[in-house]
Amino acid sequence: AERNxxxxxxxxxxxxxxxxxxxxxxxxxRSGNYKTKMLLQVNxxxxxxxxKPELDMIQPVIKQEMENAIExxxxxxxxxxxxxxxxxxx
Numbered sequence: 001a002e003r004n005x006x007x008x009x010x011x012x013x014x015x016x017x018x019x020x021x022x023x024x025x026x027x028x029x030r031s032g033n034y035k036t037k038m039l040l041q042v043n044x045x046x047x048x049x050x051x052k053p054e055l056d057m058i059q060p061v062i063k064q065e066m067e068n069a070i071e072x073x074x075x076x077x078x079x080x081x082x083x084x085x086x087x088x089x090x
Contacts, residue, residue: 014044017069017070018069022041022046025065026038028061029058032061034058036048036050036051036058037049046062050082055082059080062078062080066078
C-alpha cells in the first residue's frame with residue numbers, strides 16, 4: 001500500500017508529460033504539413049508511422065517536444081528507435 005501511494009503521483013505526472021508532448025508533436029506535424037502520423041501511445045512510448053523521406057527531419061522534432069514538454073529540475077532523456085514495424089523495436 002505504501003508503494004502504491006508514492007507510485008500513483010509519479011505515474012500521473014508521467015501521463016501528463018506525455019500528453020503535453022503528444023499535443024505539441026501533433027501541432028508540429030500539422031503545421032509542418034508532414035506526412036508522418038502519430039499512431040498510438042503505450043505507457044511512455046509513442047509510435048509513429050514515419051514517411052521515410054521525413055525521418056531525419058522529424059526525429060529531432062519528436063525528441064525536442066518529448067524532452068521539453070515541461071520544465072523539470074532534472075533532464076528528461078528520450079531515446080528514439082526506428083524500424084519497419086513496432087515488433088522489431090519493442
